Amino acid sequence: MHSRCVCFSFYIRRRCITKNAYCKRQIKKSVFTYNNITMKTISLLVVKLIVWFLLLGSVLSNDYKTFKKLVLPPSVTGPESAAFDRAGEGPYVTVADGRILKWKGPAIGFVDFAYISPNRTKKLCDGTNDLELGPTCGRPVALSFNYKTSDLYITDAFFGLLVVGFNGGLATQLSGGYKYLSGIDVESYTGNVYMTDASLTADSTGKLLKYDPRTQRVTVLMSGLAGAGGPAVSSDRKYVLVPDFVNKKIQRYWLQGPKRGTNEVFMTNFGSPKNIKRAVNDGEFWVAVEKQAQGLRINGSAMVLQTVPLTQFSDTTVGVVQEMNDALYVGSSQTDFVGVYTN
Ligand SMILES: *[C@@H]1O[C@H](CO)[C@@H](O)[C@H](O)[C@H]1NC(C)=O
Numbered sequence: 567m568h569s570r571c572v573c574f575s576f577y578i579r580r581r582c583i584t585k586n587a588y589c590k591r592q593i594k595k596s597v598f599t600y601n602n603i604t605m606k607t608i609s610l611l612v613v614k615l616i617v618w619f620l621l622l623g624s625v626l627s628n629d630y631k632t633f634k635k636l637v638l639p640p641s642v643t644g645p646e647s648a649a650f651d652r653a654g655e656g657p658y659v660t661v662a663d664g665r666i667l668k669w670k671g672p673a674i675g676f677v678d679f680a681y682i683s684p685n686r687t688k689k690l691c692d693g694t695n696d697l698e699l700g701p702t703c704g705r706p707v708a709l710s711f712n713y714k715t716s717d718l719y720i721t722d723a724f725f726g727l728l729v730v731g732f733n734g735g736l737a738t739q740l741s742g743g744y745k746y747l748s749g750i751d752v753e754s755y756t757g758n759v760y761m762t763d764a765s766l767t768a769d770s771t772g773k774l775l776k777y778d779p780r781t782q783r784v785t786v787l788m789s790g791l792a793g794a795g796g797p798a799v800s801s802d803r804k805y806v807l808v809p810d811f812v813n814k815k816i817q818r819y820w821l822q823g824p825k826r827g828t829n830e831v832f833m834t835n836f837g838s839p840k841n842i843k844r845a846v847n848d849g850e851f852w853v854a855v856e857k858q859a860q861g862l863r864i865n866g867s868a869m870v871l872q873t874v875p876l877t878q879f880s881d882t883t884v885g886v887v888q889e890m891n892d893a894l895y896v897g898s899s900q901t902d903f904v905g906v907y908t909n
């Protein structure tokens with residue numbers, strides 16, 4: 567019979583008083599078990615910590631919590647759009663005084679890039695947001711580059727659809743006589759230009775239009791839309807997402823495939839969509855949701871992948887959320903800056 571191995575200080579360190587053979591085996595076993603358990607616990611903890619940090623990291627690197635402003639020149643307002651050129655330079659913004667400005671970095675700020683109206687003078691127009699001067703100064707609202715040709719297509723509240731080359735200057739009018747061209751997206755592969763002609767009230771006279779640069783003809787693809795906003799062609803060029811602002815919906819118009827030429831409701835129950843822009847990830851989009859001041863990242867299944875609160879715009883309106891590199895550029899018709907959200 568073995569004498570019992572009596573241990574003291576069980577919790578701190580297993581150490582036995584008697585040192586017979588059985589006891590030694592027990593000590594060895596218990597120490598081994600103890601070490602083993604400790605090692606297992608520690609490595610589990612380490613794994614858990616690593617996983618936790620990775621998760622935290624992926625959340626943190628994607629939450630757009632840092633905010634800064636790209637401030638417009640004195641008394642200039644209304645940067646409703648923010649586009650980048652083929653070289654990644656910009657943003658280029660449309661402003662209320664009839665110009666397209668280009669951001670040249672913090673040391674220089676915004677500089678003149680293009681203007682809409684041949685009758686515009688800097689003396690009369692720079693810094694104005696007087697709508698009465700619109701027919702003289704112009705009021706560009708949306709822009710989109712053709713990345714093949716580097717041409718910049720612009721929609722203007724008074725002058726319709728225009729285009730300007732990569733050196734900027736006076737834009738050329740391509741098509742006029744619209745109620746209010748509120749949004750634009752150039753599909754660079756074919757060069758086709760998709761635009762929305764807004765209804766200014768809830769009267770559902772809004773349209774999705776296509777401008778074909780080869781025939782220089784404009785065709786109506788969809789009608790019955792309510793309110794203003796801007797469309798976005800999917801990265802696979804199969805469909806266009808079209809905001810139906812007042813009805814709080816996004817419509818999908820098919821450009822290819824069996825449903826070509828038809829449209830359907832794509833997404834509801836998320837707020838009022840203003841401009842929609844392609845995200846950096848293929849097949850994804852950013853939707854500017856005006857009232858809630860949010861940016862929604864969605865995919866082609868209408869799945870909301872991310873919701874970013876745009877807190878600095880909660881007392882104004884959100885016009886556009888444009889993703890570039892690791893940042894979101896947010897434009898508004900009511901601010902004197904473009905907001906930049908980074909991680
Ligand atoms: C520019 O001004 C001239 C002379 O006042 C006028 O005839 C012309 O229609 C104006 N052009 C535009 C584009 O407003």
Ligand SMILES: *[C@@H]1O[C@H](CO)[C@@H](O)[C@H](O)[C@H]1NC(C)=O
Nearest residue numbers: 849864865866867868869871
């Ligand atoms: C959209 O995202 C959901 C969830 O991640 C995924 O199940 C679905 O396949 C995605 N749809 C497309 C078209 O990528």
